[in-house]
Amino acid sequence: MLSIFSGLKLILPNIIPPAYEEMITGQDVVIRFLSAENLPTMDLLGGADPYFIAKFEDEISYMSTIQSNTLSPKWVDEEWIVRNIPHNAKLTVFVYDKDDNSLNDDFIGQFEIGDLPNYKSLPEGHQILDSNGGDRGHFHLTIESVESPESSKKLPRYTFDGPCRYTRHSSPIAGYLTMLNKDNVYSTWKINLRRISVWFRPHDRQPWNRQYRIAQTIFDGSARSVTKQNAFKLAHKMLYGRTIK
Numbered sequence: 001m002l003s004i005f006s007g008l009k010l011i012l013p014n015i016i017p018p019a020y021e022e023m024i025t026g027q028d029v030v031i032r033f034l035s036a037e038n039l040p041t042m043d044l045l046g047g048a049d050p051y052f053i054a055k056f057e058d059e060i061s062y063m064s065t066i067q068s069n070t071l072s073p074k075w076v077d078e079e080w081i082v083r084n085i086p087h088n089a090k091l092t093v094f095v096y097d098k099d100d101n102s103l104n105d106d107f108i109g110q111f112e113i114g115d116l117p118n119y120k121s122l123p124e125g126h127q128i129l130d131s132n133g134g135d136r137g138h139f140h141l142t143i144e145s146v147e148s149p150e151s152s153k154k155l156p157r158y159t160f161d162g163p164c165r166y167t168r169h170s171s172p173i174a175g176y177l178t179m180l181n182k183d184n185v186y187s188t189w190k191i192n193l194r195r196i197s198v199w200f201r202p203h204d205r206q207p208w209n210r211q212y213r214i215a216q217t218i219f220d221g222s223a224r225s226v227t228k229q230n231a232f233k234l235a236h237k238m239l240y241g242r243t244i245k
Contacts, residue, residue, distance in 0.1 A: 026084040026148040026157070027117055031091070031141060033064060033078040037125065038137040039071040042097035042106055047071065049098040050108065052139075054080065056089050059158040059202065065167075066098045071137075081161040083152040090114045093139060095128055103234055109136035119143045156197050166191045 067073035125138035
């Protein structure tokens with residue numbers, strides 16, 4: 001057995017993370033997120049602005065578009081292709097209500113799916129449960145799973161493979177402050193690129209300069225640094241966060 005794995009280490013590309021060198025089987029999945037129904041009322045007008053975030057463990061995530069003022073959202077062209085996933089991977093979907101006026105959005109509920117290779121769609125959908133186990137509606141999706149071919153096995157685990165898409169956020173506040181155009185609108189773009197994890201490892205982070213005094217006031221863990229971080233997060237949300245409109 002040791003000689004087999006020794007040989008595999010020689011022929012497998014270096015892009016496979018060391019933690020997965022001995023886990024050479026996987027699956028490729030195509031997930032289509034379709035709709036939800038019977039969501040709870042989340043605002044004073046009797047509606048909600050739902051969206052979802054799907055995750056495989058804490059390895060990779062997918063954020064949907066926001067459906068405005070509905071308790072029965074339908075998503076079009078919300079497809080997620082992920083390659084070289086372990087057979088025991090679990091998909092968790094978190095459903096939220098968008099709140100443009102708050103740093104955090106309201107949590108509606110979540111559900112989990114395991115045993116992806118043998119998945120079959122449920123006619124009634126997956127039950128969405130809140131933190132206390134209460135019923136918060138149902139969610140519909142489809143999952144296609146196939147054994148990873150040799151080309152996928154050479155990719156890092158949980159490789160995003162499309163579809164490529166982009167989102168644009170236009171901020172009137174930032175536009176007014178910068179006054180870059182006559183409409184006073186500042187636009188930022190996010191682009192999801194296929195197989196980006198081949199070149200930039202998902203968990204690699206650029207460390208902050210611990211000798212830089214200003215950086216120390218932001219990241220030293222003190223109460224003051226937490227306040228500053230929240231201010232930066234709010235500014236980041238203003239520039240890059242998805243909004244209802």
